[in-house]
Amino acid sequence: MSRAPMKLYCCGCKGEVQARLVTGKETYPHRRDLHDLPFWRCDTCGNFVGCHHKTKDRTRPLGCIPTPEIKSVRSEIHKVIDPIWKSGRVGRRELYGMIAHVIGVDEYHTANINSIDQANEVLRVAKDLGAAL
Numbered sequence: 215m216s217r218a219p220m221k222l223y224c225c226g227c228k229g230e231v232q233a234r235l236v237t238g239k240e241t242y243p244h245r246r247d248l249h250d251l252p253f254w255r256c257d258t259c260g261n262f263v264g265c266h267h268k269t270k271d272r273t274r275p276l277g278c279i280p281t282p283e284i285k286s287v288r289s290e291i292h293k294v295i296d297p298i299w300k301s302g303r304v305g306r307r308e309l310y311g312m313i314a315h316v317i318g319v320d321e322y323h324t325a326n327i328n329s330i331d332q333a334n335e336v337l338r339v340a341k342d343l344g345a346a347l
């Protein structure tokens with residue numbers, strides 16, 4: 215897979231980096247099932263982000279390049295918010311709108327969380343909303 219590097223925000227380097235397009239062979243050597251998937255990797259810190267690989271634009275990054283720590287809090291966030299909107303108590307879009315409002319951004323996407331502080335804040339907000347809704 216060869217493509218020009220892409221400028222992406224890297225949470226590990228705390229700034230924009232020239233990310234390199236690689237395959238799962240490089241990011242997950244022991245996961246054969248992921249070997250054909252595209253990832254954008256920061257060669258400075260070694261962190262990487264996956265792509266919207268199921269879409270037509272299969273190398274479009276999911277968001278910024280997270281650190282393992284941010285990645286793990288993001289998955290905690292999904293564990294809290296996904297059951298809320300899947301229950302039908304509130305729509306997904308509406309829930310994301312509420313989170314955006316509370317944390318003070320125009321639009322909220324879990325993949326765009328770019329610091330551990332923000333990740334922990336969203337997790338706290340999500341838990342509060344989960345209890346309130």
Ligand SMILES: [Zn+2]
Nearest residue numbers: 224227256259
């Ligand atoms: Zn980096």
